[in-house]
Amino acid sequence: MKGTVGELGEFGLIRELTSRITPTPAVRIGPGDDAAVVTAPDRRVVASTDILLEGRHFRRDWSTAYDVGRKAAAQNLADIAAMGAVPTAILLGLVVPAELPATWPTELMDGLRDECQVAGAAVVGGDVVRGDTITVAITALGDLRNAEPVTRGGAQPGDVVAVTGWLGWSAAGYAVLTRGFRSPRAFVEAHRRPEPPYHAGPAAAGLGATAMTDVSDGLVADLGHIAEASKVRIDLASTKIDIPTQMSDIGTAVGVDPMQWVLNGGEDHAIVATFPPDVKLPARWKVIGEVLHPSALPQVTVDGAPWARAGWDHFGDNGDAESPPRGGSVAPGGGR
Amino acid sequence: MKGTVGELGEFGLIRELTSRITPTPAVRIGPGDDAAVVTAPDRRVVASTDILLEGRHFRRDWSTAYDVGRKAAAQNLADIAAMGAVPTAILLGLVVPAELPATWPTELMDGLRDECQVAGAAVVGGDVVRGDTITVAITALGDLRNAEPVTRGGAQPGDVVAVTGWLGWSAAGYAVLTRGFRSPRAFVEAHRRPEPPYHAGPAAAGLGATAMTDVSDGLVADLGHIAEASKVRIDLASTKIDIPTQMSDIGTAVGVDPMQWVLNGGEDHAIVATFPPDVKLPARWKVIGEVLHPSALPQVTVDGAPWARAGWDHFGDNGDAESPPRGGSVAPGGGR
Numbered sequence A, B: 001m002k003g004t005v006g007e008l009g010e011f012g013l014i015r016e017l018t019s020r021i022t023p024t025p026a027v028r029i030g031p032g033d034d035a036a037v038v039t040a041p042d043r044r045v046v047a048s049t050d051i052l053l054e055g056r057h058f059r060r061d062w063s064t065a066y067d068v069g070r071k072a073a074a075q076n077l078a079d080i081a082a083m084g085a086v087p088t089a090i091l092l093g094l095v096v097p098a099e100l101p102a103t104w105p106t107e108l109m110d111g112l113r114d115e116c117q118v119a120g121a122a123v124v125g126g127d128v129v130r131g132d133t134i135t136v137a138i139t140a141l142g143d144l145r146n147a148e149p150v151t152r153g154g155a156q157p158g159d160v161v162a163v164t165g166w167l168g169w170s171a172a173g174y175a176v177l178t179r180g181f182r183s184p185r186a187f188v189e190a191h192r193r194p195e196p197p198y199h200a201g202p203a204a205a206g207l208g209a210t211a212m213t214d215v216s217d218g219l220v221a222d223l224g225h226i227a228e229a230s231k232v233r234i235d236l237a238s239t240k241i242d243i244p245t246q247m248s249d250i251g252t253a254v255g256v257d258p259m260q261w262v263l264n265g266g267e268d269h270a271i272v273a274t275f276p277p278d279v280k281l282p283a284r285w286k287v288i289g290e291v292l293h294p295s296a297l298p299q300v301t302v303d304g305a306p307w308a309r310a311g312w313d314h315f316g317d318n319g320d321a322e323s324p325p326r327g328g329s330v331a332p333g334g335g336r
Helices: A010-019 A065-081 A103-119 A169-178 A185-192 A200-206 A219-230 A245-254 A258-264 B010-019 B065-081 B103-119 B169-178 B185-192 B200-206 B219-230 B245-254 B258-264
Strands: A027-029 A036-039 A044-053 A086-096 A122-130 A135-143 A160-164 A211-214 A233-236 A271-275 A286-292 A300-302 B027-029 B036-039 B044-053 B086-096 B122-130 B135-143 B160-164 B211-214 B233-236 B271-275 B286-292 B300-302
Touching (some): A010 A103, A010 A122, A036 A086, A036 A122, A044 B086, A044 B135, A065 A103, A065 A135, A065 A200, A065 A211, A086 A103, A086 B044, A086 B135, A103 A122, A135 B044, A135 B086, A135 B135, A169 A185, A169 A245, A185 A245, A200 A211, A200 A271, A219 A233, A219 A258, A219 A300, A245 A258, B010 B103, B010 B122, B036 B122, B044 B065, B065 B086, B065 B103, B065 B135, B065 B185, B065 B200, B065 B211, B103 B122, B169 B258, B185 B245, B200 B271, B211 B219, B219 B300, B245 B258
Parallel strands (some): A044 B122, A086 A122, A122 B044, A233 A300, B086 B122
Antiparallel strands (some): A027 A036, A036 B044, A044 A135, A044 B036, A160 A271, A160 A286, B027 B036, B086 B135, B160 B271, B160 B286, B211 B271, B233 B286
């Protein structure tokens, strides 16, 4: 496809975008009407929304449109999974400049579609408008399949803390990219295209998880949300947290403690949950800490002591080169 | 509240926004977790999304933040109603500059909340990020209550075309505003704050509507979407379309045929539907035309003849001072 978004025109662009969509049996009415209709067999629907801006959440010189689509879908679908639900659908609100090559939004849609397919969901609708800054607003929907939603608020003292998925890979990839490198590829790819363990969310609900979230702001920060909502303290055991050799090597090369990436790096969308102490967890879950009664210590500690850098307020100025810019995190119902 | 969004900080702003929300019994889990949970008793959920940009869809010197909130919610909730569903929830994706007064997003939220209350819905979640252009991305959800969704595709030759709600009021108000006036207030208010007849959507479904949409791009354009999807022609009878005296007076004052506003003006979010010819419609519905077999004529005619200006492609340059800028209209599942 040649030309710009402006040359293609609104209706031409919408045709191109919708032609790329693969429906699932859950989609009763897809794009093209006033609204979409998606099955919600549980009689409850789980919904979350996020906004990504060019320059703030992605860079076109670092990520292809396809990667941005994969990532935008992934971070929203991970929010659905982190409630214990199975993702069913996403809707796309898209702002594009008229001079943008028309391939950018169509490749974005390819990425959205493919990530949806990984999670078992489908793109069901959207809106496209012209504006100065590329903006990708995603809303994801999901179904609980008769499970009770797992919130951040149910962790109990005595519970274990367990995680599944990748930790610190995206942050390490970001550190590499900010220094002008494009490798090691595995980490750069992890930054461009996270791989949330979608299946683990509903599985954790079935295993009796008492609290759950996906790791989007960083493990310590996101566990802080659980600790806050559950009114508990969480202590992590650094000895139980694996750092891959290759990540250590990057840390040495760039002069950063890789534990920083693992504990503070977000955007990998690992799933972290608390479980009753007698739970039998499948092998892909790793117990990394325990839930304690609240104390004078910070809500999340590592080896019983405060961990320095835990948190991200992107309206403030606490960002640094080790931490990629992120969207508003714990926004109402739309936390990452 | 004093200060800017930047001074308030991300978490402070989120606190302010969520404190303004009024939940309904349909909200099982509201703001503050990875995702919201909303009841969907019908086992299907209706979903639509729209994006509004400052400068393109609203102007801060013409509309208060409260009005923008009312309007943003209204246009999305109207999409839900136009499927025959009852609105249940909206999610907000919000981009705000750091230097924006903090009262702007909080008053926006007040507007969203109040419009949701009119429709019986609630704000259940969102995301807030910092950026240059104020952007309001809304996703609305709804429940069909065992009705079948009414799409744009079911109109049959012989059906009557009926409308309920306001037509041309927003466009007349826009014409007034573009000329530097602030009155007549009723029309300016209609532009700032549409009043979609939400109840009429599910009611029309119950009355056996064969096709339905809300009027967001203009009556002729939106009926064109029905005609296209239903593969029919629609003929409107100009004698059946009332023009209020006050609107005629404005037309005379500014030199515009008010029929232009009624037939091409969008954003009032009236609901237009087709019904079998023997339908008994309540008094608030007005029959304005009929559904015919397709012919060589345009898909929508007025008194059997083509009507000049029908359509809006906001990526193109067909806007003029009589037509307010609008968002992408018939976007997949997110048509206005």
